[in-house]
Amino acid sequence: DADVTQTPRNRITKTGKRIMLECSQTKGHDRMYWYRQDPGLGLRLIYYSFDVKDINKGEISDGYSVSRQAQAKFSLSLESAIPNQTALYFCATSDRGGPDTQYFGPGTRLTVL
Amino acid sequence: GNSVTQMEGPVTLSEEAFLTINCTYTATGYPSLFWYVQYPGEGLQLLLKATKADDKGSNKGFEATYRKETTSFHLEKGSVQVSDSAVYFCALKEGGSGNTGKLIFGQGTTLQVKP
Numbered sequence: 001d002a003d004v005t006q007t008p009r010n011r012i013t014k015t016g017k018r019i020m021l022e023c024s025q026t027k028g029h030d031r032m033y034w035y036r037q038d039p040g041l042g043l044r045l046i047y048y049s050f051d052v053k054d055i056n057k058g059e060i061s062d063g064y065s066v067s068r069q070a071q072a073k074f075s076l077s078l079e080s081a082i083p084n085q086t087a088l089y090f091c092a093t094s095d096r097g098g099p100d101t102q103y104f105g106p107g108t109r110l111t112v113l
Numbered sequence: 114g115n116s117v118t119q120m121e122g123p124v125t126l127s128e129e130a131f132l133t134i135n136c137t138y139t140a141t142g143y144p145s146l147f148w149y150v151q152y153p154g155e156g157l158q159l160l161l162k163a164t165k166a167d168d169k170g171s172n173k174g175f176e177a178t179y180r181k182e183t184t185s186f187h188l189e190k191g192s193v194q195v196s197d198s199a200v201y202f203c204a205l206k207e208g209g210s211g212n213t214g215k216l217i218f219g220q221g222t223t224l225q226v227k228p
Binding site for chain 1: 117145147149154155156157158159162164202206214215216218219220221
């Protein structure tokens with residue numbers, strides 16, 4: 001079984017709709033991250049969380065919100081989706097007390113029409 | 114601010130050719146440097162890393178050396194295979210006691226290896 005899972009894997013929605021992307025991990029890591037990937041721009045950090053009560057904005061948080069429901073779960077919401085939020089979204093985890101490696105989920109491809 | 118710049122792709126090579134993907138960075142302090150690889154339809158996975166100047170990271174025949182004097186971390190492989198076709202990302206993590214674990218990524222370089 002995958003250590004970091006994301007649901008859904010693909011989603012097509014319309015402008016103005018509320019969307020939630022979910023991430024779960026079984027690695028027992030404290031830190032979780034949400035990135036979006038756009039062609040030619042690499043990955044950009046949306047939000048990150050060091051534990052359940054510690055949530056921080058990344059470089060492109062406008063239009064997004066997050067919820068850390070438990071150590072293992074970190075959800076990303078788009079309150080009112082717009083077409084330029086069409087992208088590939090990745091969740092990642094890392095261990096505060098361990099090596100620097102981040103472990104990524106398989107990604108969610110979101111299309112906003 | 115901190116940033117990472119990679120050579121633009123796509124890079125197209127024949128099998129067994131030599132690969133170099135250039136990566137340079139701008140950072141204060143002493144960052145850790147990484148190469149991540151993304152195979153088609155998958156998430157990113159760590160390929161190799163180096164945490165201090167002159168360190169060499171290596172894995173699966175790939176190598177990269179942390180060069181502080183040139184602020185570079187170029188990825189090399191002596192003989193590529195079709196299975197190496199993927200997108201490669203260079204990244205840095207800020208160093209120091211206040212580091213947050215956040216990664217800053219380059220834009221990615223697509224490698225296509227033809228038989």
